[in-house]
Amino acid sequence: xxxxxxxxxxxxxxxxxxxxxxxxxxxxxxxxxxxxxxxxxxxxxxxxxxxxxxxxxxxxxxxxxxxxxxxxxxxxxxxxxxxxxxxxxxxxxxxxxxxxxxxxxxxxxxxxxxxxxxxxxxxxxxxxxxxxxxxxxxxxxxxxxxxxxxxxxxxxxxxxxxxxxxxxxxxxxxxxxxxxxxxxxxxxxxxxxxxxxx
Numbered sequence: 574x575x576x577x578x579x580x581x582x583x584x585x586x587x588x589x590x591x592x593x594x595x596x597x598x599x600x601x602x603x604x605x606x607x608x609x610x611x612x613x614x615x616x617x618x619x620x621x622x623x624x625x626x627x628x629x630x631x632x633x634x635x636x637x638x639x640x641x642x643x644x645x646x647x648x649x650x651x652x653x654x655x656x657x658x659x660x661x662x663x664x665x666x667x668x669x670x671x672x673x674x675x676x677x678x679x680x681x682x683x684x685x686x687x688x689x690x691x692x693x694x695x696x697x698x699x700x701x702x703x704x705x706x707x708x709x710x711x712x713x714x715x716x717x718x719x720x721x722x723x724x725x726x727x728x729x730x731x732x733x734x735x736x737x738x739x740x741x742x743x744x745x746x747x748x749x750x751x752x753x754x755x756x757x758x759x760x761x762x763x764x765x766x767x768x769x770x771x
Contacts, residue, residue: 621764623756626690634706636695639763643695643703644751646761653708653734654688656720664737666747675750676766684735684750692753692763693723693736699744702727708734723748 622639624646629635634647661667661682669680678686685691697704704723711717715724715731723732731739736748754767 621762624761624763625759626761627759629690631689632708634708637763639751644763645691645693645695645706646763647691647706647708647734648689649691649734652710653721654683656710657683657733657735660720660733660737663739664733665740665745667737669737669747671746674747676752678766679750682735684737684747686753686755690755690761691734691736692750692761694749694751696749697725697727697730697744698738698746698748699725699728699730699742704730704732704748 622637622644624635624637626635626646626648629646629648631648631650634645637644637646666674668682669675669684672680675684683691695703702725704725707715707719707724708721709719710721711719721734723736725731725744728743730742730744732744732748733739736750738744738747751763752766753761753763754765756762
């Protein structure tokens, strides 16, 4: 009996064990890594939402869900657009200086791409309640100076029809304008900005 070591056989067994072990490690790692990526439901929840605005009448409000949040889409009247210019002294941020509250293309007095159509996230910036759409002029409960807008029933914050917050209310900032663009005159895409042609 000899005590010689077969180095070729040992090298083969070492390499074979390494390969089998590596394959096993990869087989275990792939499901773990794939579990870290968002599910199809999660990806769909953050996906842009297309809205048909062809039948939206003046004063009418549509509520769309995007990323689990209500988004208000409504058509403003000429009368309400004229009233917006007269409210600047009553508003906390009339010129939308807080840049995080709207995309740069909506940093204007109307906070919109089109004058007649407004798109807002329907969550009060105070404590996250859903404000109520109150487009009527001078209702009894909101007073003779009310020009239409949003009233938060939780703590009384008020916003105009551009989503700008009034002074002396609990909400610190304007309602958020989500990223959006108009595909055409009758369709709106909420949740993304228009991609420039390459």
